[in-house]
Amino acid sequence: MSSLPNLLWLRSFEAVSRLGGFTAAGAELGLTQAAVSTHISGLETQLGHQLFERTTRKLELTASGQAYLPAVRKALQELAVSTDSLFGNRSAGSVTIRAPISEAVLIIAPALVEFQKEHPELDIRLLSAIWADTALDTGTDIEIRLGTGNWSGVHAEPLGPETIVPVCHPDLAGKLKQPADLMDLPRIHILGFDDHWPSYFDALGLPQPSTRTSATVDTSLAAVELAAAGGGVALLLGKVATRLAATGRLTTPLFPGLPSVRTHYLLNRDNASPRKPAVQRVETWLRDLFAA
Template sequence: MSQLPPLSWLQAFEAAARTLSFTAAGRELGVTQAAISQRIRLLEDRLGHKLFVRHPRSLSLTPAGQAWLPSINDAFTRLGEGTAEVFGSAADHSVTLRTTPVIQQNWLAPRLPRLQRAHPLIAIRLVSAIWPDDFGPEGADIEIRYGHGDWSGMEALSLGAEWLVPVCAPSLAAQLNSPRDLAGHTLLHALGFGVGWPAWLEGAGVSGLEAECRALSCDNQVMTLALASQGAGIALAHRRLLAERDDLAIPFGYGLASDERFWLVRPSRRNIGEDAEQLWRWLSAERDVSD
């Protein structure tokens, strides 16, 4: 098993051998022509044999490539049959949607029942991403990302402008009349965001107040919001995540505008299925287009 090349290299070979085109193989797999070329080169280096003859405007298989292709086709066929046998036919038709747990919990969960009523035959597979490196063009049909929307090779639709606001349990909010009242309380920090408490406090006119506060840092926003709802401190939250929550209150009116926002994202080169296209259109209609 240790001698088996990575699956992505084998997929690149199978698609390129079938289409005799690195460009067509990349379009099919949702990656660039250069990525296919690199995977084939790495595969050839691993095997110690050339698999393709590169002509000026076309490709052809070498004798070694021709001899190996039936084994690859048989392996993918058996893998597909085994997957269908164990997991059912829905595995072939599900749409993979990848995003952060905080978006799943606060933005997607309230909407999914409506989606299921509108499109009961779409099978959705939710995949969690914690850090930016968890995202990528492979393995997901659609993603919801946070950032500036400038990802190469991706089609991105903004969910709307974003503001960061402080949130806490309603009982604690009743004690906070102005940002200065945060002194002595615990500020909950979510790591990985470009804008945090120092920027919010500066915008609210109380720069440096964090020195008078206790701090508790978490590696995800789900936990900071959970702690805030339990009265353990005050968190910064994206306004979009609060519409469906009644366990969090906003003690002050000031919100810090962010140049980052949430985006609906999909690979621009991938040929997507009908279910994925329907899900994309439905999620697009849920955007806050008024911002």
């Protein structure tokens, strides 16, 4: 990347090409006419080609300038789009939420439709994460994280207790007459939740089965799709399982739920500055959503 020209020089080149002069380009960029002229000279020196024909009345692009302009303009446009897409408009009504991928897809996204109808003035950005990071993302207004609440440097507000419950396709549920029947059916394991099945069998007073594992996946979302396709029984958090059961894609056999050592938390940095009203409004909605 050492041959890449100075970004300021490229911005000046694009602006001069579009506006037809150093003075107009300087006014748009917040620079003096002399500074823009220096940028263009520096760019031409680095490239070894003249980009403009300078006359007493106007500037005209040379053949080299005409060939170079589309690539420069495209690169600047793509950079602007990527910046806005990743970091968004930080206006008073914009709120960025970061949540585990399963909760983002299965809990927050479906409820977001009605919330946005009620609050059209808010610009909500929903980002998902597979694995929780130690530090909070500085570009995130609200972070929901699943765990035990012992993260350093943050205030973790629990969003209510969680349970672990089995879910499966309705056709497979017909084979589950009693908890012991779980030992004879394929079971879906989720990486990061390796303790769920052993803890669940212990709570039921059943021995640990050594066979009939269906598959191992790295997200609850993948486990949901596998279970919905009839691939086995998965253990999911109760807040997710309840919403899935309501859609009819999966069912929860009438077996007891096991209290989970993990729950959802709303995170804020310690000693953080007061949050803007739009963020507080969304936080209140999320508290109600996860408490439902």
